[in-house]
Amino acid sequence: MGLPDTRQSETLAYGNDVRLSDFTLALRRNWIPALGLILSAIVALWFAIGFVLDVAHLRGPRPQDPDLKEWMTPRHVVMSWRLPPQVVFSVFDIKPHVDKRRKLDDIADDLGITLEELNVRLRAAAAVWRAVHR
Amino acid sequence: MTGTLLALVPEYGLWIVALTVLLGCLAVPLPASMLVLAAGAFAATGDLILWQVIAAIWAAYVIGDQLAFHLARRAGPPLVTRIRGVRRVASTVDRAESLLQRRGGLAVFLSHTVLSPTGPYVSYICGATGVGWAAFTLSAVLGAVVWTGAYVALGYIFATELEYMAELVTDVVGIVAALAVMVLCGIWLHRRSKRDAA
Numbered sequence: 624m625g626l627p628d629t630r631q632s633e634t635l636a637y638g639n640d641v642r643l644s645d646f647t648l649a650l651r652r653n654w655i656p657a658l659g660l661i662l663s664a665i666v667a668l669w670f671a672i673g674f675v676l677d678v679a680h681l682r683g684p685r686p687q688d689p690d691l692k693e694w695m696t697p698r699h700v701v702m703s704w705r706l707p708p709q710v711v712f713s714v715f716d717i718k719p720h721v722d723k724r725r726k727l728d729d730i731a732d733d734l735g736i737t738l739e740e741l742n743v744r745l746r747a748a749a750a751v752w753r754a755v756h757r
Numbered sequence: 758m759t760g761t762l763l764a765l766v767p768e769y770g771l772w773i774v775a776l777t778v779l780l781g782c783l784a785v786p787l788p789a790s791m792l793v794l795a796a797g798a799f800a801a802t803g804d805l806i807l808w809q810v811i812a813a814i815w816a817a818y819v820i821g822d823q824l825a826f827h828l829a830r831r832a833g834p835p836l837v838t839r840i841r842g843v844r845r846v847a848s849t850v851d852r853a854e855s856l857l858q859r860r861g862g863l864a865v866f867l868s869h870t871v872l873s874p875t876g877p878y879v880s881y882i883c884g885a886t887g888v889g890w891a892a893f894t895l896s897a898v899l900g901a902v903v904w905t906g907a908y909v910a911l912g913y914i915f916a917t918e919l920e921y922m923a924e925l926v927t928d929v930v931g932i933v934a935a936l937a938v939m940v941l942c943g944i945w946l947h948r949r950s951k952r953d954a955a
Contacts, residue, residue, distance in 0.1 A: 670931035
């Protein structure tokens with residue numbers, strides 16, 4: 624074991640510089656595919672992080688009665704809240720066969736209330752029904 | 758954003774889903790998979806009828822595919838001839854054509870199922886490079902059956918988790934599309950680097 628050979632170290636450093644400059648030169652000459660590669664890798668990583676977060680959310684505990692959303696239909700609420708249709712239709716003041724695909728924001732508009740208020744009304748009705756039937 | 762898109766299905770029914778799928782087959786950037794998922798979920802709740810959902814989406818997919826294939830068949834060959842005229846890419850075009858002739862069926866099937874964001878482009882390339890109509894149609898129809906069945910089933914099974922499933926599907930489609938671009942750019946960079954070195 625002795626001191627490292629200075630010439631060998633220089634050669635190695637020079638060799639790395641050559642490889643590095645070749646690589647830089649190749650990137651400069653082909654910057655469009657290189658940029659495409661980097662940008663698409665960033666986009667893939669972005670979606671991959673979103674995927675992991677969404678899977679973690681799906682695996683975690685979720686509320687028994689999810690908040691009402693504007694895109695939901697009365698039947699979707701019946702299914703996700705596990706309530707009998709007549710309880711939901713009665714709170715929404717709709718006829719099951721006529722208004723079956725009405726969205727909740729339209730129903731709230733018809734009742735002259737906000738979606739949040741509709742949510743509160745349904746929670747109250749669900750609590751009453753569950754108290755009686757469970 | 759997800760909520761606004763999901764709201765289109767109860768608002769406009771199956772028509773909007775079928776139209777989105779058809780335009781998606783022509784490479785118009787629309788959230789077809791998300792709407793198909795929603796249609797499956799609304800079939801589970803009884804707002805839509807399951808067999809109609811499956812039939813409409815599958816038919817839209819097949820019609821969209823055929824439109825893409827025949828559009829490319831009409832407009833594509835002059836374009837391919839022009840590209841082949843560029844000396845440095847002529848051999849690449851020849852290789853791509855030969856590969857499609859040999860393994861076109863598999864490419865079409867994969868691009869219509871697990872690699873669905875690449876589907877429209879593969880349909881265009883098949884039409885433009887003279888892949889046989891029967892071979893293309895067989896794989897495309899089978900791919901459409903699998904794709905439609907998978908997304909409708911996912912929506913149907915996870916109807917109460919629709920919003921999260923829609924976001925998951927968007928993530929998966931985004932990952933596949935970005936990886937496809939990455940692979941293409943990687944091949945492009947590798948070939949150009951090899952050419953520079955030679």
